[in-house]
Amino acid sequence: MNPTSVLFYIFSAVLLFAGFRVITARNTVHAALFLVLAFFNASCIWMLLQAEFLAITLALVYVGAVMVLFLFVVMMLDINTDSLRQGFWNHFPLAALVGAAIAIEMAIVMKAGFNLPVAKAFDPAVLKLGNTRALGVEIYTQYLYPLQVAAVLLLVGMIAAIALTLRHRKDSRYQNPAEQVRVKASDRLRLVKMAATVEQPSAPKDAEGGQA
Incomplete structure (x- = not known):
């Protein structure tokens, strides 16, 4: 067994472990970090297959941009994962059946790829x-x-x-440039005529601080 095969099995084992931990980790941030580890190992496998462009693209695009965005969103939203896990085992049989059907379909599709001619x-x-x-x-x-x-x-x-995700919030304040352009001077300034008032003199106070 040459060193390339040894590295392939090591990266593949770590990739499978990281992918399994992505779906079993209780903490969302930990699941995202395991997904980063899975992407790194997939990139290393592509590097062993002499697909340098795909390896660098996976490392730069997914690990460097997409996963960083995922981590920011997960940390900012503060999702309550306990409420999301409620009723998990009730829906597990149906989810397992759908997952098995998808896995069988993928196996049938990928099987044809191994029978290609030279x-x-x-x-x-x-x-x-x-x-x-x-x-x-x-x-x-x-x-x-x-x-x-x-x-x-x-x-x-x-x-x-x-x-x-587009929602019009009623409590948000924004300016309409079209209305600002059409505004007139009379709309900005309003003169109000008010009756004159005479200020009443205050009563003198005695030495003790009371009114006279």
Whole structure:
């Protein structure tokens, strides 16, 4: 067994452990940190497979941006996890059945990927520029339509998330620039005529502080 295989099994074991702890950790922050560990180990596995672009993308995008955002949201919201865990075992049989169905479907789909014929060789001119260029050529030629479908799905999901979270608060105060432009001087200043009043003189006080 060569060192690459040893590192692969080590990273795979840590990845499986971190993924298991993500769904079993009671603390939400701990679950997010275990997910960061899982992403790091997946990035190391891709590095062993000589997919440097995917490894660096996973480390920078998911670990460096997405997970940091998750941690900020989890810490700022202060979600009560005890209330979310109520009734967990009541819904566990249905959740286990759905999870088993999804796992079987994924196994059937992935099984076909192991029976592929020998992959065609890349153009030597492309390989000289690195696997990032080769990945880009494959995505934007052979897998262009699946890429467009994925982009449309992500766009629809982003618009739906914005629409679901958009709420008009009645207690918020904001300014309308259109009304500010249309304002007139007579609207800003109002003259009020009031009757004159005469101040009454106060009564003199004696030496003891009482009124005379």
